[in-house]
Amino acid sequence: MAVSAIAIVRLRSLFAAVMLTSIYSLLSASFFLTLDAVDVAFTEAAVGAGITTVLFLSTLALVGRHSQESHHTRWLPLGVVTLTGAALIYATLDMPRFGDPAAPVHQHVAPRYIEQSAQEVGPPNIVTSVLASYRGYDTLGEVTVVFTAAIGVMLLLGRSRKDKQDDEHET
Amino acid sequence: MDLLGLYNYWIVILLMMAGFYIVISCGNLVKKIIGLNIFQTSVFILFISMGKVSGGTAPILAEGITRFSNPLPHVLILTAIVVGVATTSLGLAIVVRIHETYNTVNEDEIHQQDEDAE
Helix, strand or coil: CHHHHHHHHCCCCCCHHHHHHHHHHHHHHHHHHHCCCCHHHHHHHHHHHHHHHHHHHHHHHHCCCCCCCCCCCCCCHHHHHHHHHHHHHHCCCCCHHHHHHCCCCHHHCCCHHHHHHHHHHCEEEEEHHHHHHHHHHHHHHHHHHHHHHHHHHHHHHHHHHHHHHHHHHHC | CCCHHHHHHHHHHHHHHHHHHHHHHHHHHHHHHHHHHHHHHHHHHHHHHCCCCCHHHCEECCCCCCEEECCHHHHHHHHHHHHHHHHHHHHHHHHHHHHHHHHEEEEHHHHHHHHHHH
């Protein structure tokens, strides 16, 4: 995965970069599977590797596929990135170790979800119970965001079509 | 070695910085959005790897299993993936619109055209 990410950084051709993003997404889906997150892996494979790629490809069809070489100095961004990365690595030194059952994230509401969801909600898949019941408002918010984004896309793309038609009428 | 237990965060940081580098160094707007996507996926991996319990299985109740990974990050990331696609599509729509107006998706050329117009 890290290799494909770095390859995307180096690539000039946008088409290849988009295909690599898709592969990257699929790899992260299999990564989620090994980390026990089966539902997330399904979603990532379908949405991340599927729909996102289609969106990128349809954009490329409209805007052309070659990324021009920009003649910026590359040291400033590289320096900023290295500094940020070093600061973040310093911050991880206090984090709980990977797979530690005593980590704070497992102490708050998660035990209740695991122990009580079968009686309180029903389905054997705990992720489903939490998504639909305990955190139902999250899903409502998500639907709102998707709705807003859809309206935004329609406004942006619909208006330009109309402008073009108006131009054609005028000329 | 105790520090080795932190390797998942380091992978996340490496991916995150790769995405960040693309966003700040590439002039092409489509590539910037690709960088944002990589950044986003690294945050997903951060959450999911925090939810992992060693020896645990997927959080689906079944007989004979007592140790599960934490379901809460999974739920949050399911929501985040869908929201991520929504923001990506909005960003790409803006890129298409910019392309129609300026006839380029390169940041430098857009700046150049703006300055010429003034």
